[in-house]
Amino acid sequence: MHALSNADLHCHSKVSDGTLEPEAVATRAHANGVELWALTDHDEVGGQARALAAAGRLGMHYLTGCEISVTFAGRVVHIVGLGFDHEDAALVQGLRETRGGRGERAREMAEGLAKVGIKDAYEGALKYVGNPELISRTHFARFLVDAGHCQDVPDVFRRFLTEGKPGFVPHRWARLADAVRWVTQAGGVAVIAHPGRYDFTPTEEYALITEFMAHGGRGIEVVTGSHTAAEAAKYTETALEFGLLASRGSDFHSPDESHTDLGKLPALSGRLTPVWDALRERIIPPPH
The missing domain is CATH 1.10.150.650 (DNA polymerase; domain 1)
Structure with a gap:
């Protein structure tokens, strides 16, 4: 397999809170030059079979994906799982319970x-x-x-x-340990999504990364739709410091709402190890 230079491993469809069906997200990704794609709906793998089929029809390589909501240090943090068995019973049940509230x-x-x-x-x-x-x-x-x-x-x-406003109600999400375990035991790699969004202190961020790694987490999103160039540079250094795999994903939800379109992100630094290198065996190629 040739080097997959345009990977988009974070986006959403109507199966969670995107506005397009999985097939339409696949078509848009392909039109924008994406070679390796993952649909990562929130706490749900119900769109995976459709996304995989659409990727195959369009000639894209595919990784299964999901974005899991966890509570850490009193805040919601997102963990992207990639390359897992999307029919794994413990994963499916864990996500069902997370959605339940x-x-x-x-x-x-x-x-x-x-x-x-x-x-x-x-x-x-x-x-x-x-x-x-x-x-x-x-x-x-x-x-x-x-x-x-x-x-x-x-x-x-x-x-x-938001907190303190009339329509805000907190939700109790999965635990970090559970989310990482569901992904890794189903054969995938867990990735901290858009770390620049959490507004953690350096101490809190260090705690998140070290606990995540202690549970078997291996990756971090470096280039993502909500990261500035400065944040991408910062998390390039973070990935190198902690020996984490680097991921890249637009976090696309809708043509009208998203910061960044599918496939339109800057490249990862050549100093980093892309998460897809570790998932080579889990990448599903298009049918010949």
């Missing part, structure tokens, strides 16, 4: 919004959901924008859906 949380969010005069937000948000088990703040945000309550999605989060 979302419906109840969504109803509580709607109650909070009703108290400030925004009625029927739960029903409104449901219209934007591909998978009702995965109703999230993003779906509420799309409803509030389209219903004219807010100018755009960031406006919604600022006014209604």
